[in-house]
Amino acid sequence: MRAWNYTGYEVHIRCHLKPSLGRIALERLTPQHVQALLNQKLREGLKPKTVRYLRGTLRTALNEAVRWSLISRNVAALVDGPRVERYPIKPFAPD
Numbered sequence: 001m002r003a004w005n006y007t008g009y010e011v012h013i014r015c016h017l018k019p020s021l022g023r024i025a026l027e028r029l030t031p032q033h034v035q036a037l038l039n040q041k042l043r044e045g046l047k048p049k050t051v052r053y054l055r056g057t058l059r060t061a062l063n064e065a066v067r068w069s070l071i072s073r074n075v076a077a078l079v080d081g082p083r084v085e086r087y088p089i090k091p092f093a094p095d
Contacts, residue, residue: 012057016041026071031078034058038082048082055081
C-alpha cells in the first residue's frame with residue numbers, strides 16, 4: 001500500500017469514522033448508523049465524492065471483519081453512497 005493511501009485511510013478513520021461510530025460495538029452496527037453518518041457528513045459540507053470514499057473505507061474495514069468472523073455481514077455494503085455529479089468533458093481544441 002502506498003504511503004499516501006495509508007494517510008488517507010488514517011484521516012478517514014481518525015477524523016470521521018471513529019468519532020461518529022467508534023462507540024458502537026461491531027455486532028451492534030446497523031445500516032441506519034452508516035446512513036446517518038453519511039447524511040451527517042453531507043450536512044457538514046463534505047463533498048459527495050469524499051463521503052463515498054468514507055463509505056468505501058468503512059466497507060473495506062468491515063469486509064475484513066467479516067473475513068475474520070468478527071461480524072456476520074457488512075452493513076456498509078447495504079447502504080448506497082451519495083450520488084456524485086458528473087461534469088461533461090470539454091477536450092481542448094486542436095488550435
